[in-house]
Amino acid sequence: MQLNKKVNGTSRTSSREKEEGTEQKIIAAARGIFQRKGMAGARMEEIAKEAGINKALLHYYFRSKEKLFEVIMSEAKMQMLSRLYPILGGDDSLFIKIEKFVESYISFVTDNPLLPGFILHEITMNPEKISEQLIKKGGRPNLSNFFHQVEAEIKRKNIIAVQPEQLFMNMLSMCVFPFVGRPMLQAVMNVNDKKFNQLLAERKKEIPKFIINAIKR
């Protein structure tokens, strides 16, 4: 038994529908189940079944639940962070950055609605272990660029005084929380799925407007 990932390009088993290869099927299944149930709630058996394979084969590709989990988690973190730094670390003006960031982040999370809750929960369960690599993965944290820019705009009297950290937290909170807290928000506000989706879509424009209103002089 060895863990060499297979080299095959086109040659496939005589199976009918799948053209992706076992490893990808496993990852896809694991992604879904881990995100839906969390590390503690996920079952190797269920992942195997959803991937259409045997449980033993799961351990043949990924030695343990932890190993498999780490693959999924590391992929998830990278996805989340890779949207974060490029925009905020770029050359745009502050207001443009805010607009681009919110638009990009909400679009992304709309396509991956379970991601934030998954990451946040697991990182809370295991802060040291998971947040250490947060820095390395997905590019070096470039927030200092953004923070300096905020301070510069304050000095130039273009915006009111606000701690960059607070501004960043506000922005991220408003983007991410509605996805993490969706079921609660819908229940509390008594809003159906369609209406809530519409609210989420509108937030791409609403949040930047809100933020810029809040800070501009």
Next chain:
Amino acid sequence: MQLNKKVNGTSRTSSREKEEGTEQKIIAAARGIFQRKGMAGARMEEIAKEAGINKALLHYYFRSKEKLFEVIMSEAKMQMLSRLYPILGGDDSLFIKIEKFVESYISFVTDNPLLPGFILHEITMNPEKISEQLIKKGGRPNLSNFFHQVEAEIKRKNIIAVQPEQLFMNMLSMCVFPFVGRPMLQAVMNVNDKKFNQLLAERKKEIPKFIINAIKR
């Protein structure tokens, strides 16, 4: 075996330190462990040990893990919601409401930092079952009061046009998210515990200022 909760007032076992009664010790232990590990990650054995009792006694007081979980969850939901409605449903002016709400909510969550993440995660794992009672528990949802007030202020041209739902989501997001996403935020912003606590405390004033700035004409 019966589940009668004991009637004793003062008479206690000859145990040394505890004066709270077994049931309360169990609930305290369960609260901590469920909040830290979640339903799926919690172990009955561990709860028993933390309560200083036998696992069998746990089942003597609360028949099953689910039953015990429901006690904790229902208590948690009530706590969260009981801060929500009274203030927003009250008679204060809009700006005062916002200030009171943010102040009260952040204070509360500061004292119970694991609560939001716990509730949000479990409600996501099991939306139907848990969010149904969200409405009943902790008083009827009084958001319509708040929503009408927002619309009235818009009409009176005291604030700019904004959907009440969006405003509410913004407010709740900024209050709650920093607690749910704390480990991630600290890692990403490279901020130590002390500094982060300070930021959180400052948010009690910062968020209302931010919101009011964003919406006032």
Next chain:
DNA sequence: TGCACTATTAACCATTTGGTTAAACAATGC
């Protein structure tokens, strides 16, 4: 004092669960 009832425990049980093994199956090179 002894009886009824509650509280508590050690030992036990059945199921679930992550993980392993040995053998069957393909595919590929020679």
Next chain:
DNA sequence: GCATTGTTTAACCAAATGGTTAATAGTGCA
């Protein structure tokens, strides 16, 4: 063809886990 190597499975295993049982200790009260 057949040996080699990688892939897949059914069966199995040990530990963990939620839950139960039967016996013990404690307490009030008739």
